[in-house]
Amino acid sequence: MSIHDLEKAFQDKIDKEIKIEPKDWMPEAYRKTNLRQISQHAHSEIVGMLPEGNWISRAPSLKRKAILIAKVQDEAGHGLYLYSAAETLGTSREQMVDDLLSGKAKYSSIFNYPTLTWADMGAVGWLVDGAAILNQVMLCRTSYGPYARAMVRICKEESFHQRQGFETLLVLSKGTKEQRDMCQEAINRWWWPSLMMFGPKDSESTNSDQSMKWKIKRKTNDELRQNFIDMIAEQIKLLGMTLPDPDLKWNEERKHYDFGEINWEEFWNVVKGNGPCNKQRLAARNKAHDEGAWVRAAALAYAEKRKNKLNNKAA
Amino acid sequence: MNTAINKYYYGDIPDGAGDNNSEKKSSTAESAWPLWEVFIRSKQGLDHKHAGSLHAADAEMAMENARDVYTRRQEGISLWVVESKYIHASNPDDAEMFYEPASDKVYRHPTFYDLPDELKHM
Ligand SMILES: [Fe+2]
Ligand SMILES: [Fe+2]
Numbered sequence: 320m321s322i323h324d325l326e327k328a329f330q331d332k333i334d335k336e337i338k339i340e341p342k343d344w345m346p347e348a349y350r351k352t353n354l355r356q357i358s359q360h361a362h363s364e365i366v367g368m369l370p371e372g373n374w375i376s377r378a379p380s381l382k383r384k385a386i387l388i389a390k391v392q393d394e395a396g397h398g399l400y401l402y403s404a405a406e407t408l409g410t411s412r413e414q415m416v417d418d419l420l421s422g423k424a425k426y427s428s429i430f431n432y433p434t435l436t437w438a439d440m441g442a443v444g445w446l447v448d449g450a451a452i453l454n455q456v457m458l459c460r461t462s463y464g465p466y467a468r469a470m471v472r473i474c475k476e477e478s479f480h481q482r483q484g485f486e487t488l489l490v491l492s493k494g495t496k497e498q499r500d501m502c503q504e505a506i507n508r509w510w511w512p513s514l515m516m517f518g519p520k521d522s523e524s525t526n527s528d529q530s531m532k533w534k535i536k537r538k539t540n541d542e543l544r545q546n547f548i549d550m551i552a553e554q555i556k557l558l559g560m561t562l563p564d565p566d567l568k569w570n571e572e573r574k575h576y577d578f579g580e581i582n583w584e585e586f587w588n589v590v591k592g593n594g595p596c597n598k599q600r601l602a603a604r605n606k607a608h609d610e611g612a613w614v615r616a617a618a619l620a621y622a623e624k625r626k627n628k629l630n631n632k633a634a
Numbered sequence: 635m636n637t638a639i640n641k642y643y644y645g646d647i648p649d650g651a652g653d654n655n656s657e658k659k660s661s662t663a664e665s666a667w668p669l670w671e672v673f674i675r676s677k678q679g680l681d682h683k684h685a686g687s688l689h690a691a692d693a694e695m696a697m698e699n700a701r702d703v704y705t706r707r708q709e710g711i712s713l714w715v716v717e718s719k720y721i722h723a724s725n726p727d728d729a730e731m732f733y734e735p736a737s738d739k740v741y742r743h744p745t746f747y748d749l750p751d752e753l754k755h756m
Contacts, residue, residue: 342726403687622692
């Protein structure tokens with residue numbers, strides 16, 4: 320078959336909603352796009368543990384501490400599912416880890432913002448996990464099989480993340496004046512960065528959208544962002560708090576909420592490495608990796624030794 | 635095929651966008667833990683089903699990691715782990731040749747046999 324025929328057969332499969340599996344023929348650009356997206360997603364889960372890990376030792380009660388640990392542990396699991404999915408595209412775990420640690424690979428910019436108070440744990444769960452869930456629910460139907468399966472597993476675990484976040488804020492919203500202020504301030508801090516999680520506006524794209532055609536992605540950035548805003552603008556009423564956007568208003572004609580302009584300069588600035596915590600996050604990952612080196616080496620040496628023992632016995 | 639993808643999605647920031655100057659380091663020098671496949675029996679009476687993969691130095695660690703990574707919510711009551719290199723997979727390019735002969739043996743299916751309606755319990 321010529322390349323052209325192969326590409327046609329490939330697109331036919333996608334159009335018929337047949338999943339692509341690791342050993343199937345795929346265009347090089349499809350492989351690369353998936354590899355980049357899945358590995359960035361994996362890195363986001365791993366780095367995403369840091370802002371919340373920041374509060375584990377200072378959680379206000381044993382219950383909240385246990386919940387937070389469970390959530391952070393889930394995020395580690397999500398990273399591992401995704402690294403495995405990325406490995407099926409022909410890269411190694413070590414390569415991906417190296418790229419993260421050297422700063423070559425990207426991860427979601429949202430994790431370059433600091434978590435200043437306990438209320439941030441609530442806002443992160445509700446808004447950041449909430450935004451991630453919309454994206455991930457869509458990705459459960461992505462065309463690459465291993466990615467889709469990892470997403471199904473992840474989505475099952477995510478809803479607890481968002482619910483515990485909202486509940487944390489709900490408790491604060493019924494508390495003292497200080498607690499209510501803390502709640503509102505955390506929402507103010509996380510609202511705009513959460514909207515940026517969906518990526519640039521659709522109009523910023525000039526070329527035809529290959530990711531949609533390949534069904535890697537099934538909704539546009541703006542569609543997902545609008546879904547998110549419509550959802551949160553209603554949910555916040557239950558908290559008796561406000562979203563920090565004077566232009567946020569229900570549009571009866573569109574049947575959607577209108578909203579104000581996002582600060583894209585800030586978005587690109589954080590992507591480029593100049594966010595409030597970019598350096599800190601990478602330093603923390605590097606430190607953990609370096610300090611774990613002896614554990615990895617010891618485990619390997621131990622496995623090697625046991626294998627030799629077994630072989631000697633057999634001989 | 636050269637397709638420019640210049641619309642960036644969550645978790646999809648292009649390589650060129652943003653750079654930083656941390657020095658290059660490498661862990662590839664260390665030898666890597668092998669890859670393992672994990673199979674889980676979700677409840678008594680069911681088959682083990684493939685759940686995913688992970689890295690571990692040996693079988694014992696693979697088992698412990700499998701428990702932590704794939705069964706945090708009582709997803710299973712029994713685990714199998716096997717080093718991925720021992721799995722042999724059929725080739726999708728051969729699928730036609732490989733499975734085709736089965737498709738013309740319709741007599742392997744019960745519906746192939748046309749029997750009188752009066753025949754009961756069959
Ligand atoms: Fe996650
Ligand atoms: Fe999460």
